[in-house]
Amino acid sequence: MSKSNPLDGKAVLVTGAGGGIGRAIAIEAAKAGASVLVNDLGATLGGERESSEAAQSAVTEIERAGGRAIANGDDVSDREGAARMIRQATDAxxxxxxxxxxxxxxxxCFFHKMSYEDFDAVVKVHLYGTFNVSRAAADVFREQKSGAMIHMTSTSGLIGNLAQANYSAAKLGVAALSKSMALDLARWNIRSNCIAPFAWSRMTSSIKVDSLEQELRVEQMKLMVPEKIAPLALWLASDAATHVTGQIFAVRNNEIFLMSQPRPVRSVHRDEGWTIDSVDTHAIPALKANFQPLEVSADVFCWDPV
Structure with a gap:
């Protein structure tokens, strides 16, 4: 692997790459030597189609810099659309x-106000979209006996956030899906990893600011540009990462974290089994010191980005 062109000769598909984190990753992938399929539906933040130019705009920027890229406007939540983008990449x-x-x-939206439609739409793009694209790519990867999948999860799912039940559920589902893919596809040298990105983009620009605390948080987030996510994502796509699979990382400005995954933290046992009363008097008092508090992502990542 060339240090100057670590992705030389490789082909990479980036979904949602018309702006923000995806665009930054696509542009940096091309700089690292990859041919890039830039997918973007050209939708609003809520998912409604708005423009067909988003993907082509990123392609034009890559080509002007001497890179190789093609645009795709399919919808990741559509199974046939996901299959088309994989075929387009392999054909090109x-x-x-x-x-x-x-x-x-x-x-x-707060859970008690959330509609079925809003829950369904977000889960379909994030969770079903990840499944659709990965499932279509898996057939190609299995045939060539290699491949890398990198999925964007979120601390909204891994830790928690207010008014994001749909997004949090989808993003935690992505982490579980990634682990299953890592286990099922390892025999073909296919790896699957997640990144929880912290970056100022169209997605985070929707954060409501109604207090001084939130205003300060947003100002901190603006320091975390999308380009900061690209190095880890592209390293995971490179041959240097062939030994890394089933992991969850986070990137926060100049920091890279390895995130924990659920494991038992404490246990209690009774030879005679449990009753409702003994659960109350024995099990819960013994376990509650290790209960997780009702925290949101900002409570855990509470220091200034460095």
């Missing part, structure tokens, strides 16, 4: 080496 580039599942929408 002769191969496909990595998929970066970045496409997403937001329809934030």
């Amino acid at each position: 580039f002769g191969r496909l080496d990595a998929v970066i599942n970045n496409a997403g929408i937001l329809r934030d």
